[in-house]
Amino acid sequence: MFAGRIASCLTTSMRVLLLSAVALWCAGVPTVLGAELTLNVNNPAGSLIAQRAGDMKIEFGIPPQEKTGSAMLRTSLLRYDGDGALVSDPIASYQQAVTLTRQSVNATVSITIPRAGLFLVDATLLSENGKAVASKRVNVAAMSPRGRSSFPDFGVVTHFAQGKGAPEVLLPLVKSAGFSWIRDEIYWDHIEQKPGVFVFPKDYDAYLNRASKLGISPLIVLAYGNAKAYPELFGAEQSFPDSPEARRFFVRYVDEVVRRYGQMVTHWEVWNEPAFARLGYAGYVALLKPVYMQIKERSPQATVISCGGGGAGGGPGGDCLLEMSKSGALDYQDAFSVHPYMSPHIPETGYPTAGGPIASVSIPTAWPYLVQLTGQHPRTDGRRVQLWITELGWPSSPASAALDPTSQAAYLVRSYLLSRRYAGVTVMFWYDFVDDGNDPSNQEDNFGMLRNDLSPKPAYVASAVLNATLGSRKWHSALVDDENVKVFQYGNSEPVIVGWTTANTARVVSVQVPAGKYVQRDWQGAESQVTADGAGLKWRLGPLPSYLLPEAVVR
Structure with missing residues (x-):
């Protein structure tokens, strides 16, 4: 006020x-109010993430200056510690003489990234009298040289159908972070702008072809209404096909899409977050049934996913699956999806519910409940309907959600670890890969693992290390599992032990592990040697998970 x-x-x-x-x-x-404040970073898209440690060039764009003359560009390279905090003492500093002019000029600084991990480049432009004229801070990263693997059950949401990002740039970064799935769209009103005339934009071909070449599986959302071709049937851009004629045209669109892309895409989600409160489940089922039959006729091995995340705004529970069961519609889907957002709450405890079937919306409560539902409500052929989490994420903006990039990274890694701990989810998708914008007060602009300029957040590096370290190992056992500390073992013959605290403070925990030599790996991939004796290991843990690997596993 x-x-x-x-x-x-x-x-x-x-x-x-x-x-x-x-x-x-x-x-x-x-x-400094009244001054030119920001240097531009003019690097090619994606080049702020290197595939290994070593030299990196940062090209700064210096805005036009009213006061011209000699100046100095001072650049520092800072590191992040094992808790995700920025260390103020630079690990390297660089100085470069530049000339200020009334036109924009560029200055290229060569920095050396000493190891894998996340770093901050802090640049300040000083005038001849030492006054700060402009500045810029930007994250850069070098990926770990350790063998990388793709998580078979984890994906990330992209926005190629919305024209956001170049597939040739972003998809290799998706692959580098270890994801084996993307979730995107093919919009009806993009490909049928005139009734009965289907023209597929080159953008769709580009991102699906690129994903196929990289071994990334796409989950495609089929949506929305089509007011361009059928204004008399659809009064708004995303209105639902709620008449027999509108549904018939929608099914024709689905058939054209599967006809074109069915060799590359075998997983289809019917709509995104339907407004069940307005259209009713019966209206959704009336569309789902013919869509399912048409997809199966064209591509019998395809997987069709219902519910679109569980309703407008997402949904944490199994309401949609129960309604599908009541409607006799389970035979017209292979899977269903939910969007159990919990922000700003942590994934271990989530938020409490009132009068629902579960006490809270959290991974330890929602996942077992949803898996139980699939067992209680099979298809008539006896097959269990798969559970997919097609959106889950936390924004990284303190101004919009009282969170920060380090917390986002911690919740991302912990969500994936917990999802595998409680099992039953076929694939879980993080929302999303790249920030939608640059407004720190807008939550929707801050869900990405990369900022809008494709500079990395901690979540990107933490994801890559998680994927490279854990691989396809299944959850094995809990060494510590209380309210404040989680220490889980994944895998058996080549185990990986992962530990973290649920509070935003670090603590030392005694963990019983077999005696021997271990490698401790943090969220960035930094390693140190530790030895455990028969009395147990004293392990310092924080909100960002740490990994403990037998020395033989690392070699």
């Missing part, structure tokens, strides 16, 4: 300047 009253007294230009300063402050950039 007080801030709003102040804002009402400001001129438009003052508001713009103040909001820009606040945004930069949230990003950790020092600000």
Whole structure:
């Protein structure tokens, strides 16, 4: 209220300047009102993530300056520690003379990344008298040289159908982070803009072909309404096909899509977050049945996923599956999906429910409940309907959700570990890969593992290390499993032990492991040697999971 009253007294230009300063402050950039504040980073897309440690070039764009002359570009390279905190002492510093002009100029700085992990490049442009003229802070990363593997049960949401990002840039980064699935769309009104005329944009071919070549499996959402071709049937861009004629046209669109892409795509999700409260489950089932039959006629081995995440805004429970069972519609799906968002709550405890079938929406409660439902409600052929989590994520913006990039990384890794701990989920998709925008106060702009400029967040590096370390190992046993500490073993013959705390503080935990030599690996891939005797191992754990591997497994 007080801030709003102040804002009402400001001129438009003052508001713009103040909001820009606040945004930069949230990003950790020092600000001086009235000055040119931001250097641009002009690197090619994706080049801020290197596939190995070593030299990296950062090209800074210096904005036009009113005061021209000699200047100095001072650049520091800072590291993040095992808890995800930025260490203020630089590990390297660089200085480069530049000339300020009334036109934009570029300055390229060569830095050396000493090891795998996440780093911060902190650049400040100093005028001849030593005054800060402009600055920029940007994350860079070097990936671990350890053998990488793809998680068979984990994916990430992309937005290629929305024109966000180049597949030739982003899909190799998806692969490098260890994901074996992407979830994207093929919009009806993009391919049939005139009735009965189907034209597939090159963008769709591009991202599906690229994914196929990289061995990444796509899950494609079939949606939405088509007011372009059929304005009399669809009053809004995403209106649901709720008449026999609209459903017939939708099924024809589905058939054309499967006809074209059925060799590359074998997993289809029918709609995204249907507004069940408005259209009713019967309306959704009336569409699901003919869509299922048409897909199976064209591609008998395809997997058809119902529920679209569980309703408008997502859904944590099995309401949709139960309604499908009541409607006799289980035979018209191979799987169903939910979107059990929990932000800002942690994945171990989630948030409490009131009057629901489970006490809270969390991975330890929701996953077993949903798996139980699939066992209690099989198809008439006896097959269990698969459970898919097609969206789950936490934003990284303190201004929008009281979270930060380090917490986001911790919750990402812990969600995947817990999902495998409680089993039963065929594939889980993180929402999403790249930030949708740059507004720190907008949650929707901050769900990505990469920022909008494709610079890495901690979540990207942590995901890559998780995938490379855990691989396809299944959950084996719990060494510690209480409210505050989790220490789980994955795999048996070549075990990986993973531990973390659920609170935002670190603590030392005694863990009983066989005597011997181990390698401890943190969220960035940094390693240290530890030895366990028969009395157990004293292990310092924090919110970001750490890994313990027998020395023989690492070699």
